[in-house]
Amino acid sequence: xxxxxxxxxxxxxxxxxxxxxNCTYSDRGSQSFFWYRQYSGKSPELIMSIYSNGDxxxxxxxxxxxxxxxxxxxxxxxxxxxxxATYLCAGRNTGRRALTFGSGTRLQVQP
Amino acid sequence: DxxxxxxxxxxxxxxxxxxxxxxxxxxxxxxxxxxxxTMMRGLELLIYFNNNVPIDDSGMPEDRFSAKMPNASxxxxxxxxxxxxxxxxxxxxxxxxxYGTYGYTFGSGTRLTVV
Numbered sequence: 273x274x275x276x277x278x279x280x281x282x283x284x285x286x287x288x289x290x291x292x293x294n295c296t297y298s299d300r301g302s303q304s305f306f307w308y309r310q311y312s313g314k315s316p317e318l319i320m321s322i323y324s325n326g327d328x329x330x331x332x333x334x335x336x337x338x339x340x341x342x343x344x345x346x347x348x349x350x351x352x353x354x355x356x357a358t359y360l361c362a363g364r365n366t367g368r369r370a371l372t373f374g375s376g377t378r379l380q381v382q383p
Numbered sequence: 384d385x386x387x388x389x390x391x392x393x394x395x396x397x398x399x400x401x402x403x404x405x406x407x408x409x410x411x412x413x414x415x416x417x418x419x420x421t422m423m424r425g426l427e428l429l430i431y432f433n434n435n436v437p438i439d440d441s442g443m444p445e446d447r448f449s450a451k452m453p454n455a456s457x458x459x460x461x462x463x464x465x466x467x468x469x470x471x472x473x474x475x476x477x478x479x480x481x482y483g484t485y486g487y488t489f490g491s492g493t494r495l496t497v498v
Contacts, residue, residue: 306486315474316426318486360426362486368428368439369481370416375425 275299276363278374286382291348293377295361298342302363305344306371307335310358316373319359320346351381389475389490396497401463404493406475407456416476416487417450417460426474432458433481465497 276297285291295305304323308316322328322335322344334347344363348355358376365372388407396402408415416431430440432452440450447466452458462469472494476487 304482306483308486315489315492316487317489321486364482368441370428370431370439371482371487372428373418373426 274374275365275372276361276374278359278361278377280375281378282380283377284380284382285351287351287353289351289381291351291355291379291381293346293348293359293361293379295344295346295363295374296342297344297361297363299363299366299372300339300342301366303366304364305335305337306362307333307344307346308360308362308373310360310376312357316360348379351379353381353383355379356381387475387477387488387490389473389493391493392491394493394495396465396495398466398497399464400497401461402465402469402495402497404460404473404475404495406458406460406490408458408475408477409488410456412477412479412488414478414481414483415452415458416478417458418474418476418489420472420474420492421470429460431481462495465495467497470495470497 307319310316320335322337328335332349336345360376361374362371390405417429420426429442435452450460472492474492476489478487
């Protein structure tokens with residue numbers, strides 16, 4: 273089992289809809305999680321971090337963390353074609369003291 | 384700050400040749416990470432440094448890979464000899480702290496093709 277798992281997609285949503293991206297993790301010691309966005313041919317860039325159970329909102333983005341169920345999600349409201357990218361979930365690997373990344377979910381927003 | 388700077392952007396080499404990838408982290412960041420990204424395996428941590436000292440190299444696939452950080456502003460990842468299965472995008476990232484209070488900042492990557 274990979275430490276951080278994501279559905280590879282593609283997840284296709286129409287413009288203006290809510291995109292929901294999910295991630296599960298196996299390291300119960302992970303205290304915080306990060307969502308990165310990666311456009312094709314580019315490097316990952318940080319969108320949001322979340323440290324506590326519950327929701328954290330930043331503009332059109334909402335990160336959700338449920339430590340009991342070991343899942344993290346990212347909601348993108350009012351999806352735009354410019355949101356089309358691969359979204360990487362990353363969690364703290366307490367053993368290696370570095371971030372472990374999921375393989376990413378490709379999001380396609382249809383105009 | 385110019386961000387994390389990697390060179391070269393693209394490298395095409397023949398099997399058996401030595402390849403050296405270079406990275407300049409963000410000034411003031413105390414952690415530097417080397418990741419490799421492939422379609423099959425995603426983003427894998429190869430090695431990381433704290434204050435120029437290698438901390439964890441358990442992700443280095445084999446002895447053909449080596450990494451150094453001679454000072455706070457420069458790191459190299461070397462593959463010798465290179466093999467076609469080493470073809471991937473290699474990212475360098477830096478941060479404040481092992482997890483990054485503000486996450487990791489990635490360089491633009493080096494796309495390596497070994498033929």
